[in-house]
Amino acid sequence: MLVQCTRLCLQVLRPTARSVTFSTSSRWSAAAKPVSMEDYTCDLIRNFSIIAHIDHGKSTLADRLLELTGTIKKKEVGKNEQVLDKLKVERERGITVKAQTASMIHTVDGRQHILNLIDTPGHVDFAWEVSRSMAACQGALLLVDASQGVQAQTISVFHIARERGLKIIPVLNKIDLPAAQPELLAAQMESTFGIDPAEIISISAKTGKGVDAVLKAIVERIPPPSGKTTGPLKAFLFDSLYDRYRGVISLIAIQDGVLKKGDRIASCHTRKKYEVTDIGIMHPEEIPVNGLYPGQVGFIACNMKESSEAHIGDTLHRPGTTVEPMPGFKPAKAMVYAGIFPVDTSDFPKLEESIKRLALTDRSVTIQRESSTALGQGCRLGFLGTLHMDVFRQRLEDEYDANIIITAPTVPYKIVYKDREVYVSNPTEFPDASEMASKVIEVQEPVVKASIIVPEDYFGDMMDLCYTHRAEELEHRYLDAGTGTSARIMLNCVVPLSEIVTDFFDQLKSRSSGFASFDYEEGGYKASDLAKMVFLLNGKPVDALALIVHRSHEDDIGRAWVKKLVKVIPRQMYEVPIQAAVGKKIIARETLSAYRADVTAGLYGGHVERKMKVLERQKEGKARMKRMGTVDLPQEAFFEIMKK
Numbered sequence: 047m048l049v050q051c052t053r054l055c056l057q058v059l060r061p062t063a064r065s066v067t068f069s070t071s072s073r074w075s076a077a078a079k080p081v082s083m084e085d086y087t088c089d090l091i092r093n094f095s096i097i098a099h100i101d102h103g104k105s106t107l108a109d110r111l112l113e114l115t116g117t118i119k120k121k122e123v124g125k126n127e128q129v130l131d132k133l134k135v136e137r138e139r140g141i142t143v144k145a146q147t148a149s150m151i152h153t154v155d156g157r158q159h160i161l162n163l164i165d166t167p168g169h170v171d172f173a174w175e176v177s178r179s180m181a182a183c184q185g186a187l188l189l190v191d192a193s194q195g196v197q198a199q200t201i202s203v204f205h206i207a208r209e210r211g212l213k214i215i216p217v218l219n220k221i222d223l224p225a226a227q228p229e230l231l232a233a234q235m236e237s238t239f240g241i242d243p244a245e246i247i248s249i250s251a252k253t254g255k256g257v258d259a260v261l262k263a264i265v266e267r268i269p270p271p272s273g274k275t276t277g278p279l280k281a282f283l284f285d286s287l288y289d290r291y292r293g294v295i296s297l298i299a300i301q302d303g304v305l306k307k308g309d310r311i312a313s314c315h316t317r318k319k320y321e322v323t324d325i326g327i328m329h330p331e332e333i334p335v336n337g338l339y340p341g342q343v344g345f346i347a348c349n350m351k352e353s354s355e356a357h358i359g360d361t362l363h364r365p366g367t368t369v370e371p372m373p374g375f376k377p378a379k380a381m382v383y384a385g386i387f388p389v390d391t392s393d394f395p396k397l398e399e400s401i402k403r404l405a406l407t408d409r410s411v412t413i414q415r416e417s418s419t420a421l422g423q424g425c426r427l428g429f430l431g432t433l434h435m436d437v438f439r440q441r442l443e444d445e446y447d448a449n450i451i452i453t454a455p456t457v458p459y460k461i462v463y464k465d466r467e468v469y470v471s472n473p474t475e476f477p478d479a480s481e482m483a484s485k486v487i488e489v490q491e492p493v494v495k496a497s498i499i500v501p502e503d504y505f506g507d508m509m510d511l512c513y514t515h516r517a518e519e520l521e522h523r524y525l526d527a528g529t530g531t532s533a534r535i536m537l538n539c540v541v542p543l544s545e546i547v548t549d550f551f552d553q554l555k556s557r558s559s560g561f562a563s564f565d566y567e568e569g570g571y572k573a574s575d576l577a578k579m580v581f582l583l584n585g586k587p588v589d590a591l592a593l594i595v596h597r598s599h600e601d602d603i604g605r606a607w608v609k610k611l612v613k614v615i616p617r618q619m620y621e622v623p624i625q626a627a628v629g630k631k632i633i634a635r636e637t638l639s640a641y642r643a644d645v646t647a648g649l650y651g652g653h654v655e656r657k658m659k660v661l662e663r664q665k666e667g668k669a670r671m672k673r674m675g676t677v678d679l680p681q682e683a684f685f686e687i688m689k690k
């Protein structure tokens with residue numbers, strides 16, 4: 047069954063997941079009647095997100111907060127499945143991919159408050175989702191693992207939150223672990239961020255210890271949103287989902303005015319007009335409400351058919367009124383591209399449909415059709431990073447039963463011709479040697495500003511890793527100065543993005559025994575000595591195997607790939623040379639020996655001459671096939687090649 051929206055996926059995926067029981071004690075428990083929201087004035091609302099390095103415990107803390115506020119029933123300690131990590135891939139990999147929203151009720155001094163939590167993903171590929179989530183908040187819980195301390199992404203999310211003017215509540219998590227060092231890490235947070243140690247709350251999200259203090263701090267320290275009920279409607283669209291039946295579901299934060307079912311709204315971005323057909327809050331499941339009031343966060347459905355109509359960062363208003371649009375977001379930019387082809391070429395229409403449907407729930411993927419002589423019809427997709435690519439592939443396989451081949455990832459290169467500039471993300475479109483010589487001024491590649499945090503002992507290994515991946519402008523400084531913790535170093539450098547999308551992250555982890563953390567941001571384009579490497583099977587180039595390589599790596603890459611190819615390509619009736627070439631230069635060669643069918647097997651005894659004749663005929667046949675130049679390369683061989 048093909049399912050389009052995240053919410054519906056949930057239902058399909060539920061059999062594998064522990065079912066979530068919603069508390070009946072909550073005033074909002076799955077009521078049939080819309081919940082009345084007008085009493086929740088701004089002073090009773092807190093909008094916040096949890097920000098942290100990957101795996102520091104955001105989703106676990108979110109679950110504890112949902113339990114403590116009676117939004118969901120308490121579950122056994124030790125169960126790992128998180129309520130807000132809804133996708134199967136998220137549960138399997140233990141990472142958050144898609145930010146989710148949940149509204150909770152918390153009573154303080156007899157007054158019910160609404161706490162709107164926006165869960166954020168932790169991986170660097172999804173930084174866009176993080177900044178998007180923060181835009182609807184006034185505060186953030188900065189979560190740090192008390193056994194690991196501040197990591198590369200802790201620093202980057204801290205800066206995003208500070209730039210957005212959010213009130214930051216520092217929280218040290220996992221204090222139940224024997225390796226936890228809360229006092230030392232409090233000093234580390236003070237020296238890194240200038241945070242007052244007295245403000246830090248120490249908790250164990252796993253056991254629930256200290257989580258009530260977090261709840262208290264959310265209400266006491268995070269400022270309420272501001273907004274006027276009487277002003278013209280102004281709502282900020284910060285996320286969207288896709289529902290098969292209702293179309294696009296937009297998540298909004300009301301700035302001014304009141305929005306109710308049946309109201310007409312208009313988009314500042316597209317100027318299109320809609321009618322609100324459904325309105326509610328995420329509790330974390332949808333609960334219908336009578337309306338959304340200033341400062342509140344909820345969802346609306348309004349007959350938007352295409353995901354592109356819900357422009358993230360858009361401002362919604364009433365038709366006929368003019369409002370100042372709120373500052374939007376920089377759109378997500380694809381950093382990594384790969385071709386996706388069906389293993390069985392006749393499956394292309396089904397695959398294309400599945401990709402389009404999945405992209406409705408993942409707005410950061412870009413799609414273009416692509417065709418390859420070797421792999422047939424397929425799509426070229428743009429992703430935010432390699433983890434994003436991998437997650438999309440897994441979701442295609444899990445949720446749409448797709449059987450696919452995904453080509454080696456490439457980054458968008460800039461080709462500066464004498465008269466124009468062109469971005470190329472498909473190696474087949476990269477200029478060949480003669481075009482390079484006659485028409486191209488230079489080729490530029492995207493670079494990133496990377497930061498690595500690593501214990502001092504691994505510093506040498508990290509420097510080596512950076513050099514072998516063509517890093518430049520290396521700088522380092524000691525963190526934790528004078529805090530008594532073992533010294534850690536922050537290493538900053540500029541690295542080509544193409545180096546990051548291959549094995550950089552795996553090597554970083556293995557060469558630092560898992561202690562290094564890594565983060566990066568865009569760093570523009572730099573001129574580079576790049577070339578197209580093609581692979582020839584029996585003298586013929588195979589388009590799907592072409593790569594763009596840096597000239598300093600061409601020998602290593604060429605040799606490694608022909609070695610790999612010779613292992614996976616099935617033997618043919620004749621000998622097949624496998625070559626890697628850059629321009630006219632052959633970089634590496636392996637020979638696939640012939641599969642020798644024993645044509646003489648049926649000849650018992652008999653004449654040696656007759657045997658020779660048959661063998662001779664076989665040789666001629668082989669030569670003919672070779673001349674025809676057809677190498678039998680099944681899709682499965684590609685599958686093997688593209689696998690790491």
Ligand SMILES: Nc1nc2c(ncn2[C@@H]2O[C@H](COP(=O)(O)OP(=O)(O)OP(=O)(O)O)[C@@H](O)[C@H]2O)c(=O)[nH]1
Nearest residue numbers: 100101102103104105106141142168220250251252
């Ligand atoms: N011992 C211990 N383990 C914890 C605690 N909090 C979280 N964990 C574990 O740490 C791991 C990561 O927790 P998550 O809540 O998935 O972390 P996350 O930050 O949401 O991860 P991403 O969404 O991928 O960034 C899980 O195995 C949790 O069970 C804690 O207080 N103590």
